[in-house]
Amino acid sequence: MSFSPAITFLDKEYSSPILGASGTFGNGDIYKDLLNYSKIGGFVTKAVTAQPRAGNPGQRIFETSGGVLNSIGLENDGLANFIEQKLPEFEKYDCHIWVNVSGNSPEEYINIIETIGEHDFIAGFEINVSCPNVAHGGMRFGASADQVRSLTSRIRVRTNKPITIKLNPNVIDIVEIAKAAKDGKAHAITVSNTFLGMEIDVHKKQPVLGNVTGGYSGKPIFPLALRCVWQIRKEIDIPIIGCGGITSGLDGIKMLMAGASLLQVGTSTLKNPRALEDISNEMSDWAEKNGYSSFSEIIGVAQKND
Amino acid sequence: MSFSPAITFLDKEYSSPILGASGTFGNGDIYKDLLNYSKIGGFVTKAVTAQPRAGNPGQRIFETSGGVLNSIGLENDGLANFIEQKLPEFEKYDCHIWVNVSGNSPEEYINIIETIGEHDFIAGFEINVSCPNVAHGGMRFGASADQVRSLTSRIRVRTNKPITIKLNPNVIDIVEIAKAAKDGKAHAITVSNTFLGMEIDVHKKQPVLGNVTGGYSGKPIFPLALRCVWQIRKEIDIPIIGCGGITSGLDGIKMLMAGASLLQVGTSTLKNPRALEDISNEMSDWAEKNGYSSFSEIIGVAQKND
Amino acid sequence: MERLKKKFAKVEIITNCEIPGSELKLLSFFEPTIALTSKPGQFVEIGIPGCALPKPFSIMNTQKFGIVEILYQVVGVGTTILSKMKEGEEITVLGPLGNGFSIDEETENCYLIGGGTGIAPVLFFANYYEDKIKSKLFLGARTKNLLPDTSLLPEGVEISTDDGTLGFSGNVVELMAGKLLAPAPVYSCGPKPMLKSILDFTNTWKTKIEFSLETYMGCGIGGCLGCQIETKSGQKHVCTDGPVFPASEVSDVL
């Protein structure tokens, strides 16, 4: 019997466990000629905020130490534009689309989710409580278990769509925050957002990024993100979307083994627009060669051997 | 006038700002034939605990994603052996030697510091409140500002030697912990220890490290450690020993520009036993070429341009 | 204008050699779709092994049968790795990207001004529109080694170097100022101070003046929003709205 890359997540079938991560995939339009959307699990939109946001000034992205620092600062055209311009396109994309939502207050999150509503071509909402690049933004929520629990439970009752809470990994105890999301009745958690870093330009004698610090992503953060997924899965039972530094099929397999049920790939797409398909294919090849018949058999297996 | 790499730190002259970081330099004996100690600032000993410790079982070190994961688990021969065997050698080493101290309780830290005493050939104590590799070890202290403040102030009054608190970077707000160390009257802080990560062996379907998780160090953590140094220096005034991912002279310069006054290099030595001298020379070359006459002129300059 | 499809491909390096007389390097590879659809001012993103981000380079030329040529200077990590790669080794390429220079039907003459590696897109322009537009080419660089040997450049090119090691001694705008130039469309790419001087120099001209700008880029295709600039008509993204902008739009960021 041949291997099938399909995987079921929250009762929906995904043709692959690999999704494009928020902020690296636009809203689906950009990669449609370069990627076969029916071969990937789907993607997460760029963060949507209630009002349009210009994002951060100055340099916003920089490669360093094998990874990438970014401080985009949630640039987006705002909720109204999202509903008018972007949402109608989703019908054309043959994959699951999660909407990444960001806000300054619980009310802003709720407003966005209720305004978008129960749209047919939306798989669910990814609640970004962890963007490191906005001064008065999501970071505040992501750091405290109480706030995550309360935000999650308030959002939860305003929509019938699944919600996943995208965690901030820059904390001493990510399990505590994951528990709070579970207590708030999140359907899943996304583990995780970027790690806070910075770079200095020695010639200019100043930070490279206009926003000084930025989110560190890509290959170098893989061992950090893998650890987060492992710690959470070890302690609590909630579907995990693994994200952070996945650049190869083997990385994807490791994330599944640690306990993730679905995966997101961000930075890899910036260099290779076909990364989502390539990584998915590498995963399938490995799994097939190693005698698995589906990815679901791999989820959490390393936990059992610990 | 020619460039001098010497730098004054807590009223002592260091012939270079570069020190060997704890756990990567043994206790000075190993590298004495390979490195000219009078050309480096000094080194920090492997962690000393009251009793001998065997360290962690299974695999302890692993290269991944351009960096290194380790879970040595504070293996050392204990305080008595340290005093009998290691301390008498220090006289021979023409550089500053800091003793890294680790414990399970404030009493253990104090016991170690008082037993070692005011030894002539010790520059000071580095209080390791941040080792990620011991289940009931330093991590507990490193995560809470209250504990750091209280531990620091209790230790502070038991010795006339300078103390530096080595921070745990796996926290939401490292500035808060640094403030606690300052409030406790630490002479300096070391920023920082490793970031908690892990790796999985896909063939064995289990974690690579015997201890499951380990500390992530080397090149990939540089932007994370630099950010920690920057954030602390921005908010509070305390001498900072910058540590984490320094692999080149330019990295060292960046750490100084962010606000560190002294630097530690760990993982780089594992591959290149002469890394401390090489990095120090690269820094001098850069500084001289760019018109500086000493490293002290570089400390914190990027803060002024922010 | 309908946006053309972009091509992403793994390609083998055909040439990767120093351009005679200079420190610049010439990279070429075979990618017919990109070769056939690229316009002057457009760029490609080159994926270099060991780099997390692709690196943007203007297209300097396309050859019959599908060869694409890039001119580059070694400035950092990625270009250093690239410069050590051998023929036959693999890179990735995504393109053509960006808008390219816009020409009007009636344009017969123009000035092409290139500074530093910014000579690449204007050389492509000269070549591409050779039969259609009579262009006068001005190239400037800090020093002789940062320009290809003159024998490789189109006839009639005027050259300046800051240190006087080749051609006119001074910057390229000083060189132009010494001539009596009739207003005509200007297409330029180069360092910001050069573009600023061009803007001042041409400030009475009523002709089209277009600048190709560089910013640090992430994806090069509109996915990451990393390449914004503030123009007179609001925030734009250099990789999709540019890299070519009307000079008047970007005067504040030069």
Next chain:
Amino acid sequence: MERLKKKFAKVEIITNCEIPGSELKLLSFFEPTIALTSKPGQFVEIGIPGCALPKPFSIMNTQKFGIVEILYQVVGVGTTILSKMKEGEEITVLGPLGNGFSIDEETENCYLIGGGTGIAPVLFFANYYEDKIKSKLFLGARTKNLLPDTSLLPEGVEISTDDGTLGFSGNVVELMAGKLLAPAPVYSCGPKPMLKSILDFTNTWKTKIEFSLETYMGCGIGGCLGCQIETKSGQKHVCTDGPVFPASEVSDVL
């Protein structure tokens, strides 16, 4: 025994080629101090560009005038990069490291048993003590391609492959079991199951039996404490206390 000084050096690759008849690779470089002071069973740490840790390799041979030879198999990231490096490119080397095999004054005969890349230190032994000790060499591998061509091996070598593609079909201990072997000192390096079989096979022998072990290593020189094993006389570090241990000491970790 006073510990000799170690040398750390940047060296140029002299040869880095496939060993005829096999998938194994031979690396050589010029480092006279290491060449002159190394003993069989010792190893070097090779610093490969792009790796964070150096990689340990047994010394397979040293040649007059200072050449050091290593035999290696491509298994992961570092060895893949190494295998692509060209002659003249730079690596670093630290050595000689570890204790090496110990021989007694009176030793006249011995058995040398190598499995997989573990053939390297026993080949060095055969060569190094050629004039002093008459050694009988047994080499085993999974398949033919994982051994050098027999023409390159010392005369009288006995070979086994698990799949029977070369020499005796079976493992190296089965090959030895088929002979009537008089007890004599045994020096061996290879996969743990092989060492375990040797221990069982020789369990009535009163002779010296030494195994060279591999663990994942950090520094290779005692600085990181990353390479511990549990021996009968407590925890040891393979890089400084080993890699060679009396077989009886390490029987529990095979």
